[in-house]
Amino acid sequence: MGRIVYAAAMSHVLYPDYYEKNVGPHGRRMVEELIEVVRAMGRTLLAARPDALVVVADDHLNVFSFDAVPALCVRIGRSVPRMVQADAIEFDQALDGLPDRYPLHEDLANRLLEEGIESGFDLAASWSAPLDHAFLSPVATLCGDRPVPPLVPFWVNCFLAPQPTARRCFAAGQLIARVVAEGPWQVALVATGGLSHFPELSLARLGTSDPAFDRRLLRALEAGDPGPLQALTAKELHETGSHELLNWMVLIGAVAPARARVRFFGEMGRIDLAAVEWAVA
Amino acid sequence: MSRYDLNVTLYRLKKDAAFRARFQADPAAVLADLDLTAEEREAFVRWDARRLNELGGSLHLLVSIPRLGAH
Numbered sequence: 001m002g003r004i005v006y007a008a009a010m011s012h013v014l015y016p017d018y019y020e021k022n023v024g025p026h027g028r029r030m031v032e033e034l035i036e037v038v039r040a041m042g043r044t045l046l047a048a049r050p051d052a053l054v055v056v057a058d059d060h061l062n063v064f065s066f067d068a069v070p071a072l073c074v075r076i077g078r079s080v081p082r083m084v085q086a087d088a089i090e091f092d093q094a095l096d097g098l099p100d101r102y103p104l105h106e107d108l109a110n111r112l113l114e115e116g117i118e119s120g121f122d123l124a125a126s127w128s129a130p131l132d133h134a135f136l137s138p139v140a141t142l143c144g145d146r147p148v149p150p151l152v153p154f155w156v157n158c159f160l161a162p163q164p165t166a167r168r169c170f171a172a173g174q175l176i177a178r179v180v181a182e183g184p185w186q187v188a189l190v191a192t193g194g195l196s197h198f199p200e201l202s203l204a205r206l207g208t209s210d211p212a213f214d215r216r217l218l219r220a221l222e223a224g225d226p227g228p229l230q231a232l233t234a235k236e237l238h239e240t241g242s243h244e245l246l247n248w249m250v251l252i253g254a255v256a257p258a259r260a261r262v263r264f265f266g267e268m269g270r271i272d273l274a275a276v277e278w279a280v281a
Numbered sequence: 282m283s284r285y286d287l288n289v290t291l292y293r294l295k296k297d298a299a300f301r302a303r304f305q306a307d308p309a310a311v312l313a314d315l316d317l318t319a320e321e322r323e324a325f326v327r328w329d330a331r332r333l334n335e336l337g338g339s340l341h342l343l344v345s346i347p348r349l350g351a352h
Binding site: 060061065066085086087088089092159160198201202203204206 | 298
């Protein structure tokens with residue numbers, strides 16, 4: 001019988017140069033501290049010897065363009081390339097030194113799609129979407145130079161309204177947990193993004209975050225109390241710059257009622273950075 | 282439905298280097314055939330990122346267009 005052997009969530013722009021440029025030396029120092037924490041978390045993740053690593057993250061209008069915007073999407077196929085973009089800005093430039101392709105866990109991805117359809121989740125499937133920093137910055141930091149477990153990339157539309165609700169994302173996590181429990185695999189689960197930044201997706205508010213919201217969030221996670229989080233509205237997520245919390249909600253649904261351990265929280269001004277593990281083992 | 286065209290134009294500026302080069306050389310000419318309002322067109326020509334954002338342009342596109350990105 002399968003089980004979730006590791007679960008964690010973390011901010012996904014793990015690039016000191018980006019924060020040095022846009023925030024200054026204290027931004028660099030803070031993200032460097034976070035990177036050290038994420039590296040340590042990666043050692044725990046890999047020690048659990050997962051058969052697959054499900055990564056829940058969002059698209060930054062890098063992959064899906066405007067032809068179709070899936071609310072929830074599973075990447076299928078045998079392998080996935082990293083995104084390559086000429087003249088990319090800092091946090092996608094930083095993908096340049098990483099491997100060109102990553103293996104996928106095709107069986108788990110297909111099972112998620114099939115079981116999703118059976119149980120009312122019409123998940124989108126992509127055979128071609130590449131991975132940007134939202135996936136590869138955490139994966140590369142967690143795994144370092146060790147082999148990356150076969151991935152199951154899972155996208156949540158965090159930014160183009162109307163997004164899936166927090167409650168729906170939580171339920172998608174419950175679906176993942178059910179599929180894992182019914183399958184033969186040991187699975188690690190990582191959600192990325194956040195915490196609060198880009199409130200209202202407004203350029204005029206760039207450089208601000210909502211630390212009070214994030215402190216309440218982390219207290220709820222530590223208490224193992226996802227109820228109020230499921231009730232968060234799109235308006236609340238938008239105004240507080242918590243769009244990417246939807247990725248976390250998928251993971252929270254998969255591990256509830258496990259309690260979280262906050263490994264890192266830092267208020268940078270432009271963004272609140274965090275790394276959190278759940279007691280699932 | 283020009284908000285769609287506004288964002289598709291931003292997306293092309295991010296992803297299509299040749300389009301971006303033509304835009305930087307002569308923005309009004311590049312935008313001539315696109316279904317944009319006069320206000321949107323003017324904001325593009327002046328490259329007023331904040332105004333484009335207020336008009337519905339995606340923040341993530343506006344901050345990530347090579348050499349034009351607003352931070």
